[in-house]
Amino acid sequence: MDEIGRKDLKKGQGKLGIFRGVLTQKKKFISIMSIIVLAELTGSILFSANFAADLILDLLLCLLVVFLCFGVFNKRKKSDELQQSEQRLKHVFDALDVAIWSHDLVNDTLWMNPGIEKLYGYPLKAFYRNKALWKDVIYSEDLPLLEERAAHLQKGEPFTSQYRIVRPDGEIRWIMDRGVPTLDPKGDLIDFNSVLFDITDRKESEERYRSLVEMSPDFIAVCSRDRIDYINEAGRRLFGGDLIGKPAAALLPEALLLKMKETEGKSQFEYEAVRSDGTAITAEMASMPIHYEGREARQIVGRDISERKETERMIHHMAYFDALTGLPNRNMFRKRVGEALKSRSEQKLAVLFLDLDRFKMINDTKGHTAGDSILKIVAEKLVKAAGAEGMVSRHSGDEFIILLENAEREQAAQTAQRIIEELSSPIEVNSQPFFITASIGISTYPYDGFDEEMLTKQADTAMYQAKEKGKNNYQFYSAKLQGQSLRKMELENGLRKAMEDEELVLYYQPQVDLETGSLTGAEALIRWHGPDGFIQPLEFIPLAEETGLIVPLGKWILERACTEAVIWKKNTGKDVPVAVNISARQFLEDDFAESVMDILELTGLQPSNLELEITESIMQDIDRSSKILKKLKETGVKIAIDDFGTGYSSLSCLKYLPIDRIKIDKSFVDDITSTSRGAMVKTIIDMGSNLDFDVIAEGIESEEQAVFLREHSCLTGQGYLYGKPEPAEELMKKLKEPVLLS
DSSP states (O other), rough: OHHHHHHHHHHHHHHHHHHHHHHHHHHHHHHHHHHHHHHHHHHHHTOOOOOHHHHHHHHHHHHHHHHHHHHHHOOOOOOOHHHHHHHHHHHHHOSSSSSEEEETTTTTTEEEETTTHHHHOOOOHHHHOOHHHHHHHHGGGGHHHHHHHHHHHHTTTOOEEEEEEEEETTTTEEEEEEEEEEEEETSOEEEEEEEEEEHHHHHHHHHHHHHHHHOOOOEEEEEEEEEEEEEEEEHHHOOOOTTSSSSSTSSOOOOHHHHHHHHOOOOEEEEEEOOOOOOOOEEEEEEEEEEEEEEEEEEEEEOOHHHHHHHHHHHHHHHHHHHHTOOOOOHHHHHHHHHHHHTTTOEEEEEEEEEEHHHHHHHHHHHHHHHHHHHHHHHHHHHHHHHHTTEEEEEETTTTEEEEOOOHHHHHHHHHHHHHHHHTTTTEEEEEEOOOOOOEEEEEESOOOOSSHHHHHHHHHHHHHHHHTTTTSEEEOOTTTTHHHHHHHHHHHHHHHHHTTTOEEEEOOOOOETOOOOOEEEEEEEEEEEEEEEOOHHHHHHHHHHHTTTHHHHHHHHHHHHHHHHHHHHHHSSOEEEEEEHHHHHHTTTTTTHHHHHHHHHTTTOOGGGEEEEEGGGGGGGGHHHHEEEEHHHOOOOOOEEEESHHHHHHHHHSSOOOOOEEOOOOHHHHSSHHHHHHHHHHHHHHHHHOOOOEOOOOOSSSHHHHHHHHHOOOESSTTOOOOOEHHHHHHHHHHHHOOOO
């Protein structure tokens, strides 16, 4: 150490000796100890509340100055007690996790505690040699702060500053420096004392939090006293301008602010807002109480959900309205009938089931584009004929159902007659007139049924009676319609016998990768070869549903499909996932999940190679269906929604079900090249992707359809383009000698 350093060190030691004179009395020493311990215990406050930090720093510095001054005027000879007090004080200052700097500018005497070394990383003697070292190590970008600091100190005003220093090892640390100057009567600075804290951890934590908040795509704001205290970049972009300091109503509606005040704890809302460009949006937000800068406040986190809401509205429209005509679909019809029966069980209802006569011929000869145009015009005519008291819905294809509430048979007959008259005038499409007629069946509540399903079925039966009577007329359902009932009875008896005599057989339609043409699975389809010839599934499956035979029939199909899949594996060494259709009635059986697991155990098929195709009708009992699906999903069985887009599905239900795949109905694929159908198929594919569902299309019959599906990322399909349903033995041959299906 050079001579100057030794001299300053001695001066510093002398100043410390003066300071130690304060402790001649044990009571004073205990007071200092209490103050310093208090500063240590409140260290956390120093780094969380600026006001508290300033208060304690000022208190510590004032005490330091007072005791220094007091010591100057109370010098006396050291005693054993004083030496002990000095030693204790030394230990306190050595242990104190702060740095203290005291500079007597009159005598140019500098004193520091050991905390300086810990904070700066330089030895004490370095500061005695170079009294400007504290300034030399300040980070270059923070040097301009010294000018403001110096201005306050020259006025005798305490000042707190935060800046960075560079330690000898290159590490950068943040310091909070609280300086208290002393001026003489002339206003000259004669003494300066400072307490310094390392606030690096706090600053880095603040920076991390700030970056997360500022980079968040959600808008984040803090409000207190009905004012906006803070809003991040996303909020400024969304709502425009600098909102800090403005009323909270600039961010949230008054009614919502009132609800937040009335709600304790966390709250969540959706509300309508206006963007900075004047665009109306739907936003969702969550709010919770916090403390901000020492006062009670509310933190708000929200986002623009307009696109999501629009998607939900579109999905809802798809679920409840027909894409082509804009009319309510079967789902909406069922809903309305259920509501009407539930709310007014004693009222009379009429259901009109309408089928366009010979419409298939128009589609076959003029094409689906002309057919779609005709259906749109027919829909408009039906709405006009039904009037305000009737709800017209499209059932499927060229079938429509009309619900008349508070209607007797007479009103139903009058409506049916108006429909026939409305359709009597030709419909012109592409400058060509088309003459359309309709056959109408009518059922009434409570005479012909007590629920939507029975009323629709009876009206359908009456509609076929109208066709048998020459078409272009209406018929009421009557128990005397024996022809169809007799046929149903014969089919029912024959179906029971067919199950016993093994007249039923499963065919399998290949499911393929639309890009490679390779086989990825197969769908099991029931066929009935009766004594008098082949009987269409469309004829006996609805009957099985109606009579309850679908439950044992479905169990037989499931067991047989699993057995044959195991045989394929044994003979070819290849796992072929097999899809089995499950009816709503079978699915809702109390022991359905258990019966599936029993069959898997009995046949030895791996659960992952079984896919159950359920219809959208299970949405009617979503809670029960969800429990069954989750139980099946836990075993590894795959779940698919069949005929998606034609029934009950809604986004709000689907996203909570353990679904693996959705299946686009053939009716959509048939007209996939038309603008409306193509857009709907694309929407279904996009929705499946967003919900993380696989998508498969059925009924692919042309390369044009396959190209459209591939281009829109539907990569799995089935249909006559790739293979007709065939016996298990034929499919096994393809597995043994794999070929691309195209």
